Amino acid sequence: MDSDCIVVGASFAGLACATALARAGMRVTVLEKKADAGEKLHTTGIIVKDAIDQLAILDGLPAEMVRRVTGVRLYSPNLRHVDLAAPGYYFLATDTPRVMRWLAARAEQAGTHIAYRALFKDARRTQSGFDLGEFGTTRFLVGADGPNSAVAKAVGLGRSSQFLFGIENEYAGVEIPQPHLLHCFIDRKLAPGYIAWVVAGPTGAQVGVAQRLRGRRQPAVDAIAEFLRKIAPILDLRGRSPTSVRAGMIPCGGVVRSVATRRALLTGDAAGMVSPVTAGGIHNALKHGLAAGYAIADFLGGKREDPSSWFVGSYPKFHVKRVLRFLFDRFQSDTFFDLLLRTKLLRTAAGIVYFHHKGVFDSEVRRRDLNSTDVEERRFE
């Protein structure tokens, strides 16, 4: 065998999984189709506090790569707003290309081999793993290759069918009013099924729109132009060219079925583990990517059964969030949000959505040191 495990995708899920495997002494190769982990990203890159608190892989994240956001300003369609915060809670807006390169360097320091410009196309099953042709053979295969997973296709696993589409302009060097807040705008015409947003990142202003991919809707590029017109009284970016544009699909239908098969599993967006309500996927990708790495290492080290039989049961179910997604898709109403914005009901609901007072972000994985050799101490869910 050339590798104990081949992980496809050098992003949050794949790098976390590979780091855990390498720390456990496994020979791990990451295949990444891009030339660099930080190029052509498709995310706003906001990391929630819970991820910082719970995941040791983020320990030591350099301060210059992040900017703290301590609350949310939620705008109704008529641009009235409420400010929301929870004591001690924050988000980190990130210089995501640099964070991704930092995560890749950490994985390499742990012993991972990352092969860039390596496009995974197919895998042939062997008695004890998979043969990936030019990329060698492996005892285990992980699909961390995003929402349109080639690994899922190659090994016959499930793929997401419900998506949001997000597009974001970045304006380097632009400051926004109230930069300590994440500005979220509800508007059924511009952002059906989700929100539009403005956030101050470490390198500039990030302005985005995401829409549910179903039914009639305005093309996302037109929606972002109209959004810029709408927010001009707050932040006038009309006529400015963005320094970069990021866009991508966001799975919002929950974890795919099937998510694992003998000696292969999916994690991160490939598995569909994005919150159907907030569309946040970075915390889950890191958390479950890491946990997958440890579970695979235990299996390959002869300590546990194949994780496809037990481990994937720990993946998030999103029961409540899927119901909320269903309701929001069908009953989103601008009049409702205009009328109820300042009510206790809406503030409570928004507090739960943004600050995770309950649900998937509650502490499920005990914080642990990646360097620890005490594998028995681990607890996944």
Ligand SMILES: Cc1cc2nc3c(=O)[nH]c(=O)nc-3n(C[C@H](O)[C@H](O)[C@H](O)COP(=O)(O)OP(=O)(O)OC[C@H]3O[C@@H](n4cnc5c(N)ncnc54)[C@H](O)[C@@H]3O)c2cc1C
């Ligand atoms: C516009 C937008 C904004 C978002 N903002 C946020 C946010 O602020 N906070 C948050 O928590 N979540 C956000 N999300 C969601 C978040 O970005 C994803 O959940 C997260 O990136 C998932 O990480 P991942 O590692 O699973 O997959 P991805 O980040 O999608 O990475 C997949 C990797 O696999 C590689 N790859 C794909 N196919 C192949 C192949 N065949 N061979 C080799 N390599 C391959 C890709 O190049 C990529 O590097 C956003 C999404 C979008 C689209």
